[in-house]
Amino acid sequence: MSLGVRGLHAGYGRLAVLHGIDLTAGEGELVAVIGANGAGKSTLLRALSGLLPLTSGTVHLAGTDVTGYGPEKLARTGLAHVPENRLVFPSLSVADNLVLGGYTRRRGPAAARKEARDRAMALFPRLEPRLEQAAGTLSGGEQQMLAIARGLMAQPRVLVLDEPSVGLAPRLVGEIFSALGQLRDDGLTLVVVEQNARAAFAVADRVSVMDRGRVVLEGDPAALSTDPRVAGGFLGGGFAADADAGADAAGAATPGVASGATRATERT
Numbered sequence: 001m002s003l004g005v006r007g008l009h010a011g012y013g014r015l016a017v018l019h020g021i022d023l024t025a026g027e028g029e030l031v032a033v034i035g036a037n038g039a040g041k042s043t044l045l046r047a048l049s050g051l052l053p054l055t056s057g058t059v060h061l062a063g064t065d066v067t068g069y070g071p072e073k074l075a076r077t078g079l080a081h082v083p084e085n086r087l088v089f090p091s092l093s094v095a096d097n098l099v100l101g102g103y104t105r106r107r108g109p110a111a112a113r114k115e116a117r118d119r120a121m122a123l124f125p126r127l128e129p130r131l132e133q134a135a136g137t138l139s140g141g142e143q144q145m146l147a148i149a150r151g152l153m154a155q156p157r158v159l160v161l162d163e164p165s166v167g168l169a170p171r172l173v174g175e176i177f178s179a180l181g182q183l184r185d186d187g188l189t190l191v192v193v194e195q196n197a198r199a200a201f202a203v204a205d206r207v208s209v210m211d212r213g214r215v216v217l218e219g220d221p222a223a224l225s226t227d228p229r230v231a232g233g234f235l236g237g238g239f240a241a242d243a244d245a246g247a248d249a250a251g252a253a254t255p256g257v258a259s260g261a262t263r264a265t266e267r268t
């Protein structure tokens, strides 16, 4: 299912944050949106998934205008949002977190819910032996895997993820991104927002660069990674070295980015 965003403006009260975003993800495409802390990436994903009203602009899913749909209706249409900071329910078991992820499909066939769960377990085999464990006792990487698995329980055809690499060691970032690549290869459409440009470039089909509420560059990762504006301004560490890139996470996220030319696929 394709995703199309045109001329999207959104913000908080009188604060305008997004100033006319255009973004397209074709069916089975993985599009990365990179940008510094505060660029508006999370705001874009919230607006896309119906959590924040648009000031103007349109959102289409598979060519259907879904502008103004609320989060639950969008979820039933096929869009799932994996929010930032891997918000799992810490006192609930891994299994119960997954059940909640399938909430919007509760009236659908049980076989489809089981298949979604089996596929998520196959993608993240670490979760299977931990199904009865409280989600809050998982490691950071496992919690991120659970957050993604929970999103998959909604049986989405478009999955949008907010900074899945934040705070994770490079090897785990590699594992997560290779799972996202697998989902794309299976035909899912993905939009991944990241400050970790290297991880995103290694797997994305296309990249959009956001700055202060606008898309300032877009293209295929090979071309963009040699673009002096990206190499100098972003891949050079401008982004991830951002001083207030999310309190506890920044320290852990930065070494992964600074580790040079290691490709995510080599870190798994």
Ligand SMILES: Nc1ncnc2c1ncn2[C@@H]1O[C@H](COP(=O)(O)OP(=O)(O)O)[C@@H](O)[C@H]1O
Binding pocket: 012, 015, 017, 035, 036, 037, 038, 039, 040, 041, 042, 043, 044
């Ligand atoms: N809930 C909110 N209320 C008011 N302003 C917000 C809120 N969330 C984010 N902002 C502001 O919107 C801008 C973009 O933030 P955000 O979308 O979180 O950026 P990013 O995800 O790229 O770091 C920032 O200036 C931020 O302060």
Ligand SMILES: [Mg+2]
Binding pocket: 041, 042, 043, 084, 162, 163
């Ligand atoms: Mg954010």
